[in-house]
Amino acid sequence: MGEFDLIARYFTRPVRRAALGVGDDCALLAPAPGMQLAVSTDMLVEDRHFFAGTNPERLGHKALAVNLSDLAACGARPLAFTLALALPAADDAWLAAFARGLFALADAHGCELVGGDTTQGPLNLCITVWGEVPPGQALLRSGARAGDDLYVSGTLGDARLALEALQGHRPLPPALLEAARQRLEQPTPRVALGLALRGVASAALDVSDGLLGDLAHILRASGVGACVDTSITMNLIAASALPESATVLFDLNFLHQCTLAGGDDYELLFTAPAAARAAVAAASQASSTPVTRIGRIEAEPGMRLIDGQGQPVVHHYTSFDHFA
Amino acid sequence: MGEFDLIARYFTRPVRRAALGVGDDCALLAPAPGMQLAVSTDMLVEDRHFFAGTNPERLGHKALAVNLSDLAACGARPLAFTLALALPAADDAWLAAFARGLFALADAHGCELVGGDTTQGPLNLCITVWGEVPPGQALLRSGARAGDDLYVSGTLGDARLALEALQGHRPLPPALLEAARQRLEQPTPRVALGLALRGVASAALDVSDGLLGDLAHILRASGVGACVDTSITMNLIAASALPESATVLFDLNFLHQCTLAGGDDYELLFTAPAAARAAVAAASQASSTPVTRIGRIEAEPGMRLIDGQGQPVVHHYTSFDHFA
Structure with a gap:
């Protein structure tokens, strides 16, 4: 199978919305009049973002999901994407x-899918995605204000739990591993929630490197600080609902590591004025996406963690950095 | 240096045209009303598209040049790009x-540059580029008609000449190697020519895998055949102008291999009606880009090569395929 056969067989489908799809030098898009385009690029590298031998169907999902998650974090509606793929070999079943x-x-x-590139090389998946958003309505990192509530969607920490198990650091009972692994390998981009939060959230991003590390981006961009209630965040790990979890998750430090600095969560972290609580609840309901209030934005810079009694929690959790 | 320092230090500049640049989940673009967006993605992999140790300044040029070349082939005006970069390590001088x-x-x-991604991994450069083009004016592969002239811009074969030398197959005198190597490592995207050919060329693409292989894409997309005069194409290798070339290029078979199936040329191959010869010459002049008429489009499918006397040339030159 040659390069062009590969593209024709697996990655060429009838054009729907684009003016011109896969097969020429460029794809042609006809943007809707008056809309802004939101654009994001994410590259996944074998042994860095996923294990060699990862189920390819899940990998196809994840490569796009992490990009859609960026659109969700901007409140943009997905339109199109390109896929660049470096493969060690052209394997039919894998493709x-x-x-x-x-x-x-x-x-x-x-x-x-409107275009892309295919080449031989160490396994690498690079997707660029486009969405549309009305001018002025994109959710940015810079809009958080003192007094705003701080929310996160869905669950936190399961991807890290799976990672630790797959790396052999913390063995997991099979049912727990499978549940956690699904969150690692098939994250759910919160696109519907992002759209519902237009005009409601004051700032937003998607949690990819860990809650606290990503929160720091909002705080820096907005020039504010935050207080996070760890007695709430520690319960956001989905695995804790499974009976098998008791022996695994009793270690509070590990639980905080997973939920506060786990990485690969792809949930939306966002802020909204206290007056918008009903609107946030409505957005959660309209998008069928659970949302939890985990703290609030404060004028004083920095990040403060508290326990259920409001006492400070000393922490040293750091987010993921590819070059640290 | 961490990931975010790296992005801040080397890849963040003041926003000019985009509504929002590097640093949020997405970049925001405000497309010009009524224009179509042309989009292309190219991924360059170390040891596949460039040698380990390639001059990083030239590599930065080439990574973008091969993408701009796709816009040129569509007659699109460049607007913005994203860069995804996998690096073995964050090396200041290299970056x-x-x-x-x-x-x-x-x-x-x-x-x-409006956004991107940075990660650790085997060296891989993936750029997605946008341009704009008025609806209906993009140069496609599918518009060639029997009777059209066939043209190519600039020079052909020097990149392959350099590649053969760098791989140790054909040693080159130093001056010749340096000249050829510059064409390999710093190709010139023919953006101005592409723009000037709007409304003039009937079909176009950029030559990246080799003249004949890429011509085959036009022929298939347009449902036509072509005749190519190899006594013309063999003289399009820039190196032949150097005195050092005599001993290297006397082998006619090798000369044809370089010019007809060399790869990495990034010249525009295009067709235009015979009645448009003056318009093609004007486009060449307006864009300060040499253009050579190398053959013509014929109704009979297939590709025929002729020599200076119009006699058939038997050939077995094939273009580059990453998975063949």
Whole structure:
């Protein structure tokens, strides 16, 4: 199978919305009049972002999911994406499964593959995604104000739990591993929530490197500080709902590490004025996405963690940095 | 140096045209009303597209050049790009030189870096580029008609000549190697020519895998055939102008291999009606880009090579395929 056969067989589908899709030097997009385009790029590298041998269907899902998550964090509606793929070899079964996972998620969000590149090399998946958002309505990192509430969607820490197990640091009972692993390998981009939060959230981003590290981006961009209630965040790990979790998660330090600085969560972390609590609840309901209030924004710079009694929690959790 | 320092130090500059640049979850672009967006993605992998140890300033140039070349082939005006970068390590000198080469070319074309991704991994450069083109004016591969002239811009084969020397297959005199190597490592995207060919060329693409292989894409997309005069194409290798070339290029078979199936040329291959010869000449002059008529489009499918006497040339030159 040559390069062009590969593209034709696995990555060429009838054009739907684009003016021109896969197969020429460029794809052509016809942006809706008056809309801004939100653009994001994420690159996944084998042995860095995923283990060698990861289920290719899940990998196809994840490669697009992490990009859609960036659109969600901006409140943008997905439109199209390009895929650049470096592969050690052209393996039919792998490609078919990868394409299946990729397109299932793409179709669920009406996001069209319009072009890309395919080459031989160490496994590397690079996706650039476009969405649209009305001018002035994009959710940015810079809009948090003292007094705002701080929220996070969904669950936190399960991806890290799975990672620790797969790396052999913390063995997990099989049912717990499978549940946590699904969160690691098939994250859910919170696109519907991001759209529902337009005009409601004052700032937002998606949690990819860990809650505290990503919160720091909002605080720096907005020039504010925050207080986070760890008695709430520690319960946001989905695994804790499983009976098998008791022996694994009793270690409070580990639980905080997973939920506060786990990484690979792809949940939305956002702020909203206290007056908007009903609107946040409505956005959560409209998008069928759980949302939890975990703290609040304060004028004093820095990040303060508290326990259920309001006492300070000493911490040293750091987020993931590819070059630290 | 951490990931965010790296981005701040080398890849963050004041926003010019974008509504929002590097530093949030997405960049925001405000497309010009009524224009279509042309989009292309190219991924360069170490040891596949460039040698380990390649001058990083030239590599920064090339990574963007091969993408701008796709815009040129569509007749699109460059607007913005994202850069995803996998690096084995964050090396200051390397990054500074890479950014210098990248931004020199970006600035020359008014093309703005709006976002991207940085991660650790085997060296891999993935750029997605946007341009704009008025609806209906993009140059496609599918518009060639029997009777059209066939043209190529600039020179052909020097990149392959350099590649053969650097791989140790064909030693070159130093002056010749340096000249050829510059064409390999710092190709010139023919953006101005592409713009000037709007409304003139009937079909176009950029030559990246080799003249004949890329011509085949036009022929297939347009449902036509072509005749190419190899007595003309064999003289399009720039190196032949150097006195050192005589002993290297006397082998006709090798000369044809370089010019007809060399790869990495990044010249525009295009067709235009015979009635448009003056318009093609004007486009060449307006863009200060040499253009050579090398053959013509015929109704009969397939590709025919002829020599200076019009006699058939038997050939077995194949273009580059990453998975063949």
